[in-house]
Amino acid sequence: xxxxxxxxxxxxxxxxxxxxMWQPTPPRRVQSPFDxxxxxxxxxxxxxxNVYRLGAPPVRSAARFATSxxxxxxxxxxxRTTQRADAAxxxxxxxxxTAWEEITLEETTQRRLTPLAAIxxxxxxxVAMYDAFVACWDSKYAWWLARPITVDPALNTAxxxxxxxxxxxxxxxxxxAAAEVLGYVFPGDAKRFADLALEASLSRVWGGxxxxxxxxxxxxxxxxxxxxxxxxxxxDGAMGTQQ
Numbered sequence: 176x177x178x179x180x181x182x183x184x185x186x187x188x189x190x191x192x193x194x195x196m197w198q199p200t201p202p203r204r205v206q207s208p209f210d211x212x213x214x215x216x217x218x219x220x221x222x223x224x225n226v227y228r229l230g231a232p233p234v235r236s237a238a239r240f241a242t243s244x245x246x247x248x249x250x251x252x253x254x255r256t257t258q259r260a261d262a263a264x265x266x267x268x269x270x271x272x273t274a275w276e277e278i279t280l281e282e283t284t285q286r287r288l289t290p291l292a293a294i295x296x297x298x299x300x301x302v303a304m305y306d307a308f309v310a311c312w313d314s315k316y317a318w319w320l321a322r323p324i325t326v327d328p329a330l331n332t333a334x335x336x337x338x339x340x341x342x343x344x345x346x347x348x349x350x351x352a353a354a355e356v357l358g359y360v361f362p363g364d365a366k367r368f369a370d371l372a373l374e375a376s377l378s379r380v381w382g383g384x385x386x387x388x389x390x391x392x393x394x395x396x397x398x399x400x401x402x403x404x405x406x407x408x409x410x411d412g413a414m415g416t417q418q
Contacts, residue, residue, distance in 0.1 A: 190319070195234055195326070197319045197340040205338035214313025219302045220400075220407045224313035227399050229392050232320050232342040243386040247323045250383055251331040263333040263382035266375045271346045272304045275353040278371070282361060295413055296360045300353050303404040307352035307397045308345065314396065315340040323386060332383035344385045347376035347393025348400070355401025359408065372397075 190197065190208070199206050214224040221227070233239045255263075266274065279300045283293040320342040324330045337345075354372035358365030376394055379385035 195321045197321050198325050200322050200324055200336040200338060201328075202335060203338070207338075208316075209337065209339040210312060211316050211339075213309060214316055216309050218306045218309050220404050221306045221310060224309040225317075227310055227396055228317055229314040229343060229396060232318055232386075232392075233388050234320070239388065240386075243388060244323065244326060246380070246387055247330055247383055248327060250381065251329070255333065255381060255383070259378075259381040260333050262374055263378045266346060266378040267334045267382060271349040271353075271375060272301075272308070274375070275300060275304060275350065275357075278353075278368075279357065282357065282364075286361070296357075299356045299360065299404060299408050303352040303356045303401050304349045306404065307348045307400040310396055310400055311343055311345050311348035311393065312339075314343055315345075318342055320389075323383060330383055334382055334384070336384045341385060342389050343393035343396055344376065344379050344389040345393070346379050347372075347385075347390040348397040350375035351394045351397025352401035352404070353397075355398055356404055356408070359405040 188207075197208065216224065218224060250259075276297070279297055283296050288296065319340045322336050322341045324332060324336050350372040354365075354368040357368040361368075372394070376390040379390055380387055
C-alpha cells in the first residue's frame, strides 16, 4: 500500500524506551522503524486510521504473555515442522498485499470476469488492504511492542524480523481484510479465502516473528476494516458478484 497523503505528524524521530518497548532487531538492527506515520495517512473507506485502534497488548497478563513466549521458544527448539516452515517462508517472500493482488488476479482471470467486474474486484481488495495497513500501523505505533526476538534473543526465527513494532501483525490485518472482500465478491469461495488468510496469519507465528496474540488481534482488526469496505461496496450501485 502507498500513502494517499500524510496526516498530522505524531512522531518526532525518537523511539520510546521502557520495558517491552520496540528495539532494532537483528541481523540488520535498523534504527528507524518502517513508516511510523502510516497510521495517520488518509484512508479510503474507514474514517481514519485510529477508528479501530486496538487496546493495549495483553502483556499485563503474565500468564498469557508467558504462554506466547513459550510457544515461540518451542518453535525455535525444533517445533517448527517442515510444512509450517515452508508456509512461513512462502508468506514472507513478498508483502501480503502483493500476494493478495496475485490471488485476486488469478480469481478474476479464471472466472473470466468482464473487464469492469475485474477492475471493481481489484479496486475493492486494494482499498481494503490499504485501509487495513493504515489501521494496523496506527495500532503498532500506539503501543510500540517489542518483537519476540527482543524478549528472547536466543530465538531461532525462520527469517529476519521486520523492522517495526510487533502488535498487531500486518500480515494478519491485511490478509483478513482482503479475505473479507474476496468472500463478498466470490461468496462461493469465502471459506477458502478465509483459510488462506488464516494461513498467512499463522505463518508469522510459525516464522517466530510474532506473538500469538499479535495475529489474533490483527485478524479482528482486518475483519473490521474488510467488513466496512464490503458495506460500502454493497451501496455503490454495482453488482457485487459478477462471476
